[in-house]
Structure formats: C-alpha cells, structure tokens
Amino acid sequence: MSRGRDLLVSGLVLLAGRRRGLRVRPAEPRILEEPPERNPRAESAAIVCLFLGALCAAAFPVVYFVGAVPAKTQLFGLSLGLALLFVAAALVIVSQTVVPTEESEHDYPPREHVEEQEYVEQLVEESGQGFTRRRLFKLGLVSAGGALGVAALTPAISFGPLRVRDFYGTPWRKGRRLVDENGKPLRAADIEQKTFYTAFPEGADQEEQGSPLVVVRLEPSTLRLPPKLHGYDANGIVAYSKICTHAGCAISLYRVPTFAPTEPRPALVCPCHYSTFDPADGGSVTFGPAGRALPMLPLEIDRDGNLRARGNFDGPVGPSWWGVRERRPSP
Amino acid sequence: MIRRVVRYLDERSGTAPFIKKTLRYLFPDHWSFLLGEVALYCFIVLVATGTYLTFFFVDSSHQVVYHGPYTPLEDQHMSEAYRSVLDISTTVKAGLLIRQTHHWAANVFLAAIILHLFRVFFTGAFRKPRDLTWLIGVTMLILALLEAYVGYSMVDDLMSGMGLVIGYGVGLSIPFVGANIMGWLFHGPFPGGEVLLSRLYVVHVFLFPALIAVLLTAHLVLVALRHHTQFPGVRQSERRVVGVPTFPGQTPRSLGLMFATAGVLFLLGGLVQINPIWLWGPFHTYTSTNGAQPDWYLGWLIGALRLVPGWDFVVGHYTLVPNPFWGGVLFPSLVIGFLYFWPWVERRLTGDQAFHNLLERPRDNPLRTGVGVGMVTWVVLVFVAGSSDRVNVLFNLAYDKQIWVYRVAVFVVPVVFGLVAARVCRELVRGERVEEQRQLAETEARLEFASRLDQA
Numbered sequence: 001m002s003r004g005r006d007l008l009v010s011g012l013v014l015l016a017g018r019r020r021g022l023r024v025r026p027a028e029p030r031i032l033e034e035p036p037e038r039n040p041r042a043e044s045a046a047i048v049c050l051f052l053g054a055l056c057a058a059a060f061p062v063v064y065f066v067g068a069v070p071a072k073t074q075l076f077g078l079s080l081g082l083a084l085l086f087v088a089a090a091l092v093i094v095s096q097t098v099v100p101t102e103e104s105e106h107d108y109p110p111r112e113h114v115e116e117q118e119y120v121e122q123l124v125e126e127s128g129q130g131f132t133r134r135r136l137f138k139l140g141l142v143s144a145g146g147a148l149g150v151a152a153l154t155p156a157i158s159f160g161p162l163r164v165r166d167f168y169g170t171p172w173r174k175g176r177r178l179v180d181e182n183g184k185p186l187r188a189a190d191i192e193q194k195t196f197y198t199a200f201p202e203g204a205d206q207e208e209q210g211s212p213l214v215v216v217r218l219e220p221s222t223l224r225l226p227p228k229l230h231g232y233d234a235n236g237i238v239a240y241s242k243i244c245t246h247a248g249c250a251i252s253l254y255r256v257p258t259f260a261p262t263e264p265r266p267a268l269v270c271p272c273h274y275s276t277f278d279p280a281d282g283g284s285v286t287f288g289p290a291g292r293a294l295p296m297l298p299l300e301i302d303r304d305g306n307l308r309a310r311g312n313f314d315g316p317v318g319p320s321w322w323g324v325r326e327r328r329p330s331p
Numbered sequence: 332m333i334r335r336v337v338r339y340l341d342e343r344s345g346t347a348p349f350i351k352k353t354l355r356y357l358f359p360d361h362w363s364f365l366l367g368e369v370a371l372y373c374f375i376v377l378v379a380t381g382t383y384l385t386f387f388f389v390d391s392s393h394q395v396v397y398h399g400p401y402t403p404l405e406d407q408h409m410s411e412a413y414r415s416v417l418d419i420s421t422t423v424k425a426g427l428l429i430r431q432t433h434h435w436a437a438n439v440f441l442a443a444i445i446l447h448l449f450r451v452f453f454t455g456a457f458r459k460p461r462d463l464t465w466l467i468g469v470t471m472l473i474l475a476l477l478e479a480y481v482g483y484s485m486v487d488d489l490m491s492g493m494g495l496v497i498g499y500g501v502g503l504s505i506p507f508v509g510a511n512i513m514g515w516l517f518h519g520p521f522p523g524g525e526v527l528l529s530r531l532y533v534v535h536v537f538l539f540p541a542l543i544a545v546l547l548t549a550h551l552v553l554v555a556l557r558h559h560t561q562f563p564g565v566r567q568s569e570r571r572v573v574g575v576p577t578f579p580g581q582t583p584r585s586l587g588l589m590f591a592t593a594g595v596l597f598l599l600g601g602l603v604q605i606n607p608i609w610l611w612g613p614f615h616t617y618t619s620t621n622g623a624q625p626d627w628y629l630g631w632l633i634g635a636l637r638l639v640p641g642w643d644f645v646v647g648h649y650t651l652v653p654n655p656f657w658g659g660v661l662f663p664s665l666v667i668g669f670l671y672f673w674p675w676v677e678r679r680l681t682g683d684q685a686f687h688n689l690l691e692r693p694r695d696n697p698l699r700t701g702v703g704v705g706m707v708t709w710v711v712l713v714f715v716a717g718s719s720d721r722v723n724v725l726f727n728l729a730y731d732k733q734i735w736v737y738r739v740a741v742f743v744v745p746v747v748f749g750l751v752a753a754r755v756c757r758e759l760v761r762g763e764r765v766e767e768q769r770q771l772a773e774t775e776a777r778l779e780f781a782s783r784l785d786q787a
C-alpha cells in the first residue's frame with residue numbers, strides 16, 4: 001500500500017515538473033566551476049520548443065494519412081523542417097543559458113615524438129638485417145606488386161571498347177530517306193523557309209549522335225557553299241548534323257528571321273555554349289567556342305519528292321577528339 | 332544509469348579514459364569554425380535522403396512509354412530512370428519532399444564546403460601541421476563536385492542529358508586518350524551502352540559516397556589529433572589551446588547546428604521548388620533547350636566553356652586539342668592545382684617552415700590574401716560570364732559583346748583586385764600600428780602629466 005502511494009506521489013511530482021535539485025555528492029570536488037545562475041525562464045522556453053517540435057513532427061504522419069490534404073509537399077516540409085528547427089532552438093537555448101559554457105584551456109599536443117620516430121626507424125632497420133640480397137628482394141617485391149596491380153586492373157578493360165573507329169560511324173548512306181521523329185518521310189515541298197526541321201535516317205537509331213539532322217530551306221541565291229560542298233543542297237534545302245561540334249548538345253536554335261544590323265544572317269545556334277554556325281556557308285563557325293564547321297549532308301530529291309541522302313557527312317559528327325577531322329565518316 | 336552505461340563500455344572496450352578525454356576536448360570559438368560542420372551535416376542529410384531515394388529509383392536506360400498522373404508527358408518515350416524519378420515526384424507520398432531536400436542539400440553542401448575552404452585559406456589554417464588535412468579537404472571538394480554532377484546526370488531528364496553530353500564532350504577533348512577513355516567509360520560513343528546508367532548509379536550511391544566518407548573520417552581524425560586552430564588572444568598561444576569543451580558546452584551547440592541545418596534543408600525541400608524535372612521532359616540526343624543553367628557549383632565550368640573563342644589546336648589536317656579542353660579541363664585543373672599546391676608554394680615563397688596553431692587574419696598576410704582574392708575573382712568572373720545569356724534576356728545586352736568584355740576582363744580584373752586586396756591589407760595593418768602608437772603616446776602623455784601634477 002505504502003509503496004503504491006510512493007509511486008503515485010512520485011508520478012504526480014514528475015507530472016508537475018518539479019525542478020530537481022542538483023544531486024551532487026558533496027564529498028568530491030566539482031569538475032565544472034560552480035553551476036551557472038539558474039535560468040528557469042530560458043529552461044521553460046527550451047521545454048516549450050521541444051514540445052512544439054514534437055507537435056510539428058507528429059503532424060507529419062497526419063498529413064501522410066489524411067487523404068484530402070492539398071499541397072502535401074509543402075505541409076510535409078513545414079512539419080519536418082519546423083520540428084527540426086524547434087529542436088535546434090531548444091538546444092541553442094540550453095547551450096546559451098542552462099549548460100555551463102566556460103572556456104577551458106590546455107596544451108596543444110606535442111609537435112613530434114622523436115624517441116618513437118627513432119624507435120620505428122631502428123626497428124625496421126634491424127628487422128631487415130637478415131637479408132643479404134636486399135636490392136634483388138626489393139626488385140622482386142616491386143615486380144610482384146606491379147604485376148598484381150596490372151592483373152587486378154585488367155578486368156576493367158572490359159568496360160567498353162577502346163577503339164576510336166566507332167566515333168566516325170553514322171547511319172547515313174547514299175539513298176537513305178530523311179524522316180521525322182515518327183518515321184514519316186520529309187517531302188521537299190513541305191520544307192518551308194524561316195523555320196527548321198529535325199530529321200533522321202529512315203529506320204535507324206534516333207539516339208545515335210550520327211543520326212539527327214537539322215534541315216532548313218534557304219533562298220538558293222543566298223547560298224555561299226564552299227567549293228568542296230557545291231551541290232550538297234537540294235534546291236536551297238540544306239542539312240547539317242544536329243549535334244554541335246563543340247560539346248555535343250543538340251542545335252535547337254535557328255536565328256531567323258533576322259534583324260539588321262546586329263544579326264546579319266540566319267544562323268544555327270547551340271543553346272549550351274552558343275556556338276553559332278552559318279547554314280548558307282557550309283556550317284562554318286561565326287561565333288562561339290566551336291572549333292570546326294557543322295558536318296553537312298549532301299541531299300537529293302527523289303521522284304516522289306522526298307528528301308534523300310546523297311552520301312555521308314563531309315566530316316566527323318559530334319564533339320572533336322584528338323586526331324579528328326582528317327578522316328571522313330565511314331561510308 | 333550513466334555510470335552503468337560507462338561501466339558497460341569501459342569493461343568491454345577499456346575506453347573510459349578516451350571518453351573522458353573526448354568529453355573535455357576543446358573547441359576554440361569563432362563563427363567561421365562552424366562552416367565545416369554545416370558541410371558535415373549536409374552530408375548526413377544527403378546520405379539519409381539519398382538512401383530513401385534509392386528504394387524508388389530505377390537505374391535503367393530501357394525506353395518505356397509514360398502513362399501516369401502527369402498528363403503533359405502522357406505517351407512520351409523516356410527511360411525507366413526518368414520515369415522512376417517522375418514517380419518519386421508525383422505518386423510516391425513525401426517522395427518530392429525527400430527528392431527536393433536531397434537536391435537542396437547538395438547545393439548547400441557545396442556552398443558550405445567552399446565557404447569553409449575560404450575560411451581555411453584566408454586565415455592560413457592550412458599551414459603545417461594541417462597541410463595534409465587541407466589536401467584531403469580539396470580532394471573531397473572535387474569528389475563532391477563529381478558526385479553532385481553524376482547524381483544530376485543519372486535522372487535522364489532533358490537538363491540532365493545536356494549536362495551529361497557536355498561532360499562527354501569535355502572528356503573527348505582530353506589530349507591523346509580522350510576518345511578512348513570516353514568510349515570505354517560510356518561503352519561506346521554517346522549516348523553509350525545500356526550499362527551507362529547503372530554505372531552512373533553505382534558511382535553515385537556507392538563509390539563516391541564511400542570515398543567521401545573515408546576521407547571525411549580521415550579529415551576529422553586529423554583535425555582532432557592536432558586540435559583546432561585558433562585566433563591569437565591573451566591566453567591563446569602556439570602552445571595553449573583555449574576553447575569550449577565537447578561536453579557540456581559544445582554538444583548542444585553542435586547538435587543545435589545540425590538540427591538547424593537539417594530543418595532549413597527540409598523547409599527548402601518542402602517549400603522551394605528545385606529542379607522540377609517533369610517540366611524539362613525526357614532527354615534525347617537530338618533535343619536541347621535554351622536558357623538552361625546548371626546547378627550553381629558548375630556555373631564556373633559552363634562560363635569557361637562559353638568564354639573560350641573557337642580555337643582548336645590543329646596540326647595539318649588533325650585536330651589535336653579540341654576546344655572544350657581549354658575551358659572544361661585546363662581551367663578547372665589550374666584552379667584545383669592551385670588549391671593543391673598552394674601550401675607548398677607559400678612555404679617556398681616565404682620560407683616559413685614553422686608549426687602553426689595560431690591563425691592569421693587575412694590582413695596579416697597580404698601576399699596570400701592578394702593571391703587568394705585574385706583567384707576568387709577569376710573564378711567568380713568566369714562564373715558570371717556563364718550567365719551572359721540570362722543577362723541578355725533580362726537587360727537586352729548583346730550576348731557576343733558581353734562575352735568579348737569577359738574575355739578581356741578575366742585576365743585583367745583578377746590581377747587588379749589581387750593587387751588592391753594586398754594593398755588594403757597593408758594599409759589596414761599600418762593603420763592599426765598608427766592607432767597603437769597613438770594610444771601608447773597618449774598613455775605616456777597622461778602618465779607624464781600625472782607625475783608632473785604629483786611633483787607640483
């Protein structure tokens with residue numbers, strides 16, 4: 001009976017939140033300096049923060065389970081974020097007012113331990129005294145280590161092909177039809193001026209960098225193709241690789257119509273680093289970081305009025321690499 | 332109760348003396364010493380939210396057709412990876428919160444690391460015996476940049492793919508072996524093989540985080556073994572460290588900072604939209620969009636790529652060094668090389684081989700501060716140049732003219748700023764000396780006056 005009463009009393013005391021006195025064993029000297037001045041108001045503030053934190057955190061499952069709550073992400077963020085911030089506030093209050101924060105000092109650790117250094121050196125030296133052909137042994141160690149390292153790394157060669165030849169390939173062949181994203185052939189008559197079209201080789205993988213073309217129609221009189229590209233256009237329709245020769249982004253800006261005097265000519269522009277190419281001049285670079293012209297695809301119009309490739313590009317497609325430009329794409 | 336826990340641990344590990352020492356370890360007090368801590372807490376949030384995301388992310392480039400609640404993308408072809416992130420953002424309850432918090436945490440993580448680096452650099456905290464700690468820190472910065480880039484790239488939305496192909500283009504430009512390496516890593520020319528996404532995934536969720544965790548541990552152990560640096564003071568010296576002990580003083584502070592960091596990140600994740608990938612749409616080799624900007628920590632690289640004029644290094648009919656090399660490889664290599672080697676360069680320049688536990692104020696070392704300001708100006712200018720297209724849209728300044736201004740400015744302004752900063756440092760110190768002399772003279776005069784009064 002009396003035990004039950006004790007429990008009840010202690011329970012009530014706990015619930016009432018009576019501040020407990022410091023239970024310091026008086027015989028031992030204190031570790032910390034004298035306790036700071038009691039700050040019951042700050043302590044209460046910290047307690048309030050903790051309970052507010054608990055409340056905010058408890059809201060999280062409520063938001064999760066109650067179906068009709070709109071803007072859930074915002075409520076989730078508020079609940080979790082505020083809960084964490086309330087706990088942070090409680091901790092900061094405690095650290096500033098309730099917990100002793102006296103500064104203390106001691107020596108930095110010693111800069112070096114000369115004795116131990118010498119011990120290690122001597123130990124290693126003495127333990128090696130049994131070797132008679134030390135240099136040969138070292139050579140053996142290095143060989144074994146090196147060979148093992150090479151052997152361990154060899155499987156990594158399987159990651160992928162190391163050959164550069166693949167970078168020259170494109171799906172374009174003589175006679176291959178130009179189709180749109182859905183596989184519908186591009187008809188020359190449908191290609192209008194002052195806009196651009198994206199085309200692919202019929203039946204090929206559209207994700208390959210060698211595939212996509214940007215096709216525009218220019219007034220034939222404005223074409224100024226360099227001699228080696230003469231005849232690459234089909235009645236003013238020109239086609240270039242859509243992949244920028246700088247860093248490989250898709251060229252999805254066509255600067256047309258133009259406004260004098262700042263934008264004198266139509267241009268194909270890559271939105272990543274603003275390399276600018278002249279479609280009337282064989283895709284030459286007029287501004288920006290690209291180092292070589294856009295590869296041009298020779299076109300022809302077949303008897304049904306569809307656009308077809310008359311061969312492969314005049315240069316390698318996509319961003320450059322060591323040794324590029326010398327070779328044309330494989331036929 | 333406490334006694335029982337400590338006894339349990341002590342009997343099994345014999346670490347009571349270690350626990351005692353740890354609890355009384357001293358933390359010198361200055362607000363700037365908390366920046367590294369913020370980075371640490373961001374890393375914890377990143378691991379926690381990232382782990383949650385792995386339960387939903389599908390690391391597959393297999394193409395599927397989208398049918399789901401986000402109708403604007405209905406019937407579009409996309410990779411399973413992108414669809415899984417769409418699902419995380421739309422149908423997984425609290426998924427968007429976790430994803431956005433993860434993304435915000437990455438942004439704040441890098442910001443905290445870089446501010447921490449500034450603090451360490453400009454106060455000379457990297458000097459012996461903490462040069463090894465500095466090297467590990469710089470390595471972690473590089474890993475954090477790569478980690479963030481790979482995480483961004485594996486979502487396979489339009490922006491992510493544009494970032495990835497630019498990285499591919501930069502990789503191709505590496506002299507001699509670029510094409511071999513990229514074909515090897517990607518399993519063929521871009522967009523690479525089916526394995527590419529799984530590779531990015533395992534690098535992002537295992538390889539880089541594990542490396543960062545290992546280096547982070549080494550970094551913190553080294554800091555603790557040598558103890559923290561401090562600014563000079565009355566009691567602070569090269570021999571004596573003054574600070575607040577781990578317990579009780581520092582513990583609630585640091586925990587408070589941790590909860591505050593996490594709290595702010597979750598508030599951002601819930602309330603401030605970041606990388607709304609459903610708006611970008613799926614990536615295809617033949618798609619791109621205008622006005623794309625990377626996350627802020629890659630801004631310096633896109634700026635560098637845009638600034639370089641169209642030079643390839645050509646010999647005969649061979650392109651040897653393609654253009655992205657200058658901005659994408661050389662420029663960051665110079666900046667990172669500077670960070671790696673500066674402790675040794677400075678030691679060489681000043682002949683200072685000494686042990687340093689006391690920090691310098693930036694003004695106390697005009698050479699270092701000048702060089703540092705010059706480097707920061709250089710990188711920041713290149714960063715700002717990366718936003719020329721936005722400036723063009725917002726203020727109607729011609730893009731190409733801006734670029735030409737930057738092409739000159741990046742070589743001139745850093746030198747000017749560095750010289751000005753060094754001069755300002757010297758003047759500040761000189762001013763302090765004058766002030767000191769003045770006060771000394773004043774005191775002397777007062778004393779003399781008082782003694783004369785006494786005599787009189």
